[in-house]
Amino acid sequence: MYNVLSLNKTALNAHQKKMDGIAHDLSNVNTYGYKRKEVNFEELRLREVAGDVLKSNRAQDLSLNMGVKSGVTKTTFNQGGIIPSSEKFNMAITGEGFFGVRDGNGNLILTRNGGFHQNSDGSITDDAGNSLEMEIYQPFGRWTGEISISKTGEVSTLENGQDVYLGRVILYKPDNPHNLISLGEGNYALKNGANLEISFGGEGFGEINQYFLEGSNVDMVKSMVDMITTQRVYSMNSKALQTTDEIMTMINGIKR
Template identity: 40%
Template sequence: MRIPYNTSKSALQALQHKLNHVSHNIANVSTIGFKHKDVQFTELLHNAVTENDVRLSEEVGNPSLNAGVKMASSKNNFSQGGLTQTGDPFHLAIAGNGFFGVTNADGEMMLTRDGAFHLSTEGQIVNDRGDVLELNNAVPVDQWGQGDVIITKSGDVNVLTNGQTNTVGQIPLYLPPHHTAITEAGDNMYRVNEGTQLLTSVEDPEAFGAIASGYLEESTVDLAQSITDMMMSQRAYSLNSKVMQSTDEIYSLINQFN
């Protein structure tokens, strides 16, 4: 009967996945707009214990042994992160629901909560990777005129020149119908799955949060909790390794009598 081996093996595999996710969270504790991952486990099927395995009492009922555990899911927690003031008008944060849309070098639109944008030499609002922020009805930068750039809570991009406000574009926010409709693409970006219809702040502004200009959203990683999770997972991993080692020693002893 290899149930003890399989139980410990499944636990080791599940805990290794947990440690990988916790390490990833800790590494991104200072990443702008990063959403930490939550990991959930589930029991594997139970194996019935019969008289062929061990002598059973008549009152024991229907005994069984758990076949182990596996990672049921790992998903991003899209809760709101704290906002940090920077004073840069092109630094943007979303207070509430929604994602910024950016177009990467391959022409693919991606979603992100990372609002660390700046004005490029080509006159586009871009992030540090050069991905271009999506704008509606955008006026070319060389036609903005000289003045202060003001981005409103609703996403209007205004230029204040000689006391006159000119609207040069609007920043739309995007929202997938459910979080399984987007996939992590690395670099704090999310790829929209094929066939997904995104909701936009232009169509339904009430479903979205407000844009805060001059702010950046902090990572949602709780460092203290993540370190605690890492220590507990490491301890559980060590205990399951000991169980597997003890099981091997027991089987070796049994084989000596065969």
């Protein structure tokens, strides 16, 4: 009977964490560059055999199911929708790769959110003030006029009818997307020891699309269905826990 209580308790905890994950996804459905999270379940097992039980040589150890737990929460990095924008330094990546920004302490942060803008001094930053990682060919004072950003990240402008190359947007790609540590708001740091590939317009990276932003990859309809299903399972386990408690109370009453 106590095993039943344990099963119900672990199921409640696991499905509560899944509910939290779904709620977090839904709250970020309109966050540019956000990637949905997937909570996986793992079975809890207890291997034990009473000391006075005799087994044949072919018999395996007794394995008791002790319930379920939420396993590693994985980020799903599939492509989000591409949304038009009127800002010249708004960019969306189609394919692999991340933009890089530097925070105030010089730490590299990776993101798919290409919502950048030009400051009064000509520098390019995100809304948090983190500077976009770029190759700089010309002083920011020349970053004026009709700015163009190519698919491979070259930034240029027209001066006296001639193209002037100002710089290049750098893309980054980890050896494995799951070597990224989520910092929240669609930002990631690289795990210690993980490798990071840098693109200067080379192959194996996605294309940069100027005047676009990448939307969240959260499927709102699917997430709502998952939430309803998870709520029902949670409710069933809660009811089972209540029923088990009532039965145990009755048994204890009979013993008295």
